[in-house]
Structure formats: C-alpha cells, structure tokens
Amino acid sequence: MQHVANLSASRAEPAPAAVAVEGVSHVYDGREGKVPALEDISMTVGAGRFVVIVGPSGCGKTSLLMMMAGLRRQTEGAILCAGRPILDPDPDRVGVVFQEASLFPWLTALDNIEFPLALRRAPREERRRRATEMLNLVGLQGFGARYPHELSGGMKQRVSIARGLVQDPPVLLMDEPFAALDEQTRMTMGHELLRIWSQTGKTVVFITHSLTEAVYLADEVLVMSARPGRIIDRILITLPRPRTYEMMATDVFGRLRDRIWQQIRKAA
C-alpha cells in the first residue's frame, strides 16, 4: 500500500531527483573563438520520470546530454546523479543511447549488448544471461547471433537500447534515438520504449525534434531557447498512461503540441 501511495504522490509533485542540473553553463573554445552553448541551465528529473527536451537545432541539447553522461565537462555548474556529481562516464548510474545506433559492426547483436559488461570483465555466463534478458526485453529474441548489417534500423536501435540497459543504470539518456528511422518504425519504437520504460522503471531523459513524439512519450517537456541554450518552458503532459495511438487525435494532445510549438517558435 505504502508503495502505491508513493507512486500516486509522485505523479502530483516531482519525486526526488534522479538527475539534478544546477546552474550549468558551457562555452566551447572552438576555431572561431568562444561559443557560448549553454547558459545557466537548472533542471531536476524525478526518479522514474520520462522527461523530453526539445529546442531549435544547435541550442545545446546534445552538449547537455553529454555532460549528464560525463562525456564532456561543463565550464560552470554541477550535474548530480543519485545525489553525487557526474564527473566521468559512470555506466552504473547512467546509460546512453545515441542517434546513430552506433553498434560495433564486428560484434553480433548479443555481443554488442554484452559490450559494457565485457569492459568490466564480468563473468562470461552472467554476461550471456544478462544480455539475453535484455535482448528479450527489447523484443529481439532469436536475433542475438545477427550482425548489425543484418538488422533493420529499428532493430539496431532496439539493440542499442538493450546495450544501454544491460548494466541496469537507474537513468537512461537518449539523444534523438529514433531520428534516423522512418515514421512508422518511429511510432512503433516510441510505443516500445514506453513499454520498456514502464517495465523497468527507469528515469529517461529523451531529446527529440518531433513534437508528436515529445507529447506522446513525456511526463514533462522542457523547451530550450536558441543558442546559448536556456530552459524557457516546462510543460507537464497530463495525458493518462498507458498512452495509445488514439490519443494523438485528441484535442488535449493537439493543444499540448501546439503550446510546445509556440514556445519553440519564440525560442528560435
């Protein structure tokens, strides 16, 4: 009972932060001088929430995600995950899925999923067991022995998601993971991701350019301004779960989508 009470409470107000971004700014020191990419970003992502970030191209979404993953160090501010700062990549706390599935072409699907465990020299049997579990979770049972070039774009992204989840990190960061897919596959993958999310209870930070995708997936949508990126709006998506394709045709869906669009137009 206690558990259920907590859950319903977390819907009303944000749960304790799985990711906390505190006053993060970033300036790139590139060939053409200093480029301010992010300006004083603060946000918190409650545990188990699905947060989508949208914003004009070049506003610093990928940069922010890289910092959350510990792959790049911000010039100012702090990023905390599970209450501790992220300074380097920490696969126990954060899994990452990139736009290109970025599978290693010389490894089979199963070996790709095992890769993070192999880096830690986990025992072979445990690796196999765990990777097979993930393969099944993403709906690819029976495809473990295939090489990436033998998989469709959607299947590759499924493998990539499985790889991101294999170490069971509480947080999954996704940078336009479905952008390279055709629209039908993209819808299916969004739906699949929601299933995986509800089955695993992960916290997801998801970047996209698709407003429909944003509303369909999110608990909340953060809108960023053009460069230097700031967060200019936070829109709670109150649609009930589980989400269904039919919801896309509703007025509520349209209004939410429209509000995000207005914000982005202002931002660009």
Place this chain on the structure above:
Amino acid sequence: MTRLQIVLVRLALLVLMLGAWELLPRNGVVNPRLLPPLGDVLVMLADILGRPAVQEAILVTAAEVIVAFIIAVPVGAAVGVLIAENDYLGEIFKPLLFYVFSIPKSIFLPMFILIMGIGFQQKVAYAAFSTVFVVIMSATAAVESVRADHVLVARSYGATQMQVLTRVYVPSMMPFLLETLRISMIFNFTGVMIAEMYASRTGIGHLIANWGENFQMPQLFAGVILLAAVAIAFNETVRFLEARCSTWRT
C-alpha cells in the same frame, strides 16, 4: 553469369594461355629461343630448384624480404598512427609524406648503393624505404576510419584508454591492416628485386638479371614462375583473411 561459370571461364583462359605457351614455341610459330615452351621451363624450374647456388639465393632473398618487411611495417604504422592522431604533427608532415610518396623510389637506389654498398643491408634498407611510405599512408587512413561515435559509445560505458584501443581501434582497423600488409608486401618485394637486379652478387633478382643478360631464357622464365607463385600465394592468403573480416565492414 553464375559463380561456377565465371570460374570455368577463368580456368579456360588460363588453360588457353598455358597451352599457347607450350604449343606455339614447339611448332615454331614463336621463336623458342625467345620464349621456351612451358614444359621446358617447368623442367628447368625443377632443375634450378635443386641447385645449391639457387637455394642459397632464395634464402638470401627471403631474408631480405622478411627483414625489410619487419622494419617497414611497424615503423610505417607507428608514424601513420602518430600523424593521424596528432593534429599538429599531421598538419606538418602529411603533405610532405604525400610528396615523397609520389616519387618513384627507384631513383634513390644509386644513393643507397653509394652509402651502403651492395650487400644485404643496402637491399634491406632500400626495400624498407620503398615500402614505408605506403604503410604510413594506409595506417593514417586506417586510424581515420575509426568512427568517433564508436569511441564515444565505448567511453560512455567506462572504457579505459587501453580498452578503447583494443576493443574499438584494433577491430575497426583490422580490414585496413590486412590490406596494408598485402600492399606493402608488393612494394617490399619489388624493392628487394630492383635492388638485387640493379647491383648485387646474390639473390634471386641477381640470378634473374644474369640469366637475362646471358640469354638463358628457360632459367629466366623458371625464375619468373617461381617469384610469381610466391607473390601470388602471399597476396591470396591475406586476401582470404581480408574477405573473412569484411563481412562486418559494411
């Protein structure tokens, strides 16, 4: 055409060529003094392979080829990786290396002879020199073929520098490495042959040059068949390995 048809046509062409080589000189259509019949050449090949002088020459040539290869490949690979990974060194040295790469290396041979004489060292040095540039170029291309997103993925899962090297760089570069080995062996072998034919007292190249000058055609052709067989065998072995790696290249 099916695979089988292609193979059959190839075989037919080969038989046709070898048949012509055997028959035309025997019937006097082609002067057998210039082109001895294949049968005679094969008999001669068996004969010269039994001669101690030829056996010694083979050993000398093999040693030169192997030593030059062992020097040129690691040195070229190290330099190639260095200029690919280090932007500063790359900007400075890449154009220079491309210039040198475009020069026919044989024009430097007289200098090697002046400095090092006509012994083992000179031939090894010249062959290594004529090989090292193609290794540098290929190694650079191999490093540049490593995809940045693969490195990023590995790092995001906590890979150490060493793990990025062994688990991303090496497998990414594997098809290139084999191709590099194959092509550099062609350059290397050519280098040794040129050095031996130009000025030398030993080696298969030296024997071939001698047989040519003395108009000993059966010996000359026997030597050609021997070298061609060795070169093709090496090339095809590496190509076979390459094909096995290239399944995941796409």
